[in-house]
Amino acid sequence: MIGVWHAPGRVNLIGEHTDYNAGLVLPFALPQGVTVAGSRRDDGLLEIHSQGRSETVDLAGLEPGSVTGWAAYVAGVAGVLREAGHPVGGATLRFVSDLPPGAGVSSSAALECATALALTALYGVRLDRAELVLVAQRAENRYAGVPCGVLDQSASLLCRAGHALLLDCASGESAQIPLDLGDHRVLVVDTRADHRLGDGGYADRRASCEKAAGLLGVAALRELTDPEPPLDDPVLRRRVRHVVGENLRVEAAVGHLRRGEIAAIGPLLTASHVSLRDDYEVSWPEADAAVEAALGAGALGARMFGGGFGGSILALVHLDALPRVRTAVTTVFAGNGWTSPVFLEAVASPGAHAR
């Protein structure tokens, strides 16, 4: 058997650093993503080709740590499926991607999800999308060593065209929220500051949340409603304030979207950025400057999205203001001597599928 599968990258409209706190997220899928052509082979080898690079992995010796770098995201999916007892064997997988690497639009999750669709289809493994999300997440956690939540894999596998996905990471329940932008656009600005989830900042934030939850006697920060919890450590207090506030902002944004009030989500986006910058401390200079420039040029709201420490911001912009916003951001980057940003109009697109 031979087939072709596509898994998209994502933008997260709002709900940042909430997934691993059992909270709410609201991503949508991009038209860009990872496409894989795959076929079975019976020698137990996984032969992987991507952007001029090739690796061969012997599935018999596969375990966490035995494959490193980009191939770990692919081999990890095979490893997790096999650990769970699924009869997945060798394959030749050829990947192409039109996602900008390092832009924080989930190229890793797209790689995992495309692999998961390919391997399960090639070997007749029947898993539903929610199960595939966990396979892909586990591959990233265990084989790539990144302690991510389920946001990116859920976006890639569960999103629908024209909709944002409201995912409750506590219950796993999700709802498709129509994303009617009218005369507005979601402008993504790749700040060209490469993000590296594996670099420690992300794991540190996650550990802080777990510590705060432990001190407050809750299983996850989602259970809290008080944004000013009784914690002595001011850093932990700020982290909790972000998470509690961000869940409330997701709920408010969903309310506005359901009522067709797209412009009303602007201030929520900006409040999310301020919280990620000041309380969660995961934004970076290019993101802060891009957000400020976009708002100054008439964007209705703007925020960093993804894990932080590099990557992209998004801005909600009326069509008339798009040229102004692009110029303002480009000018501020040039003034700082930074690499020119790259712009992308994000269109809510279908989740992963066979082609």
Ligand code: GAF
């Ligand atoms: C990264 C992670 F992979 C997600 O799980 C999520 O935590 C996000 O950062 C922050 O919201 O994309």
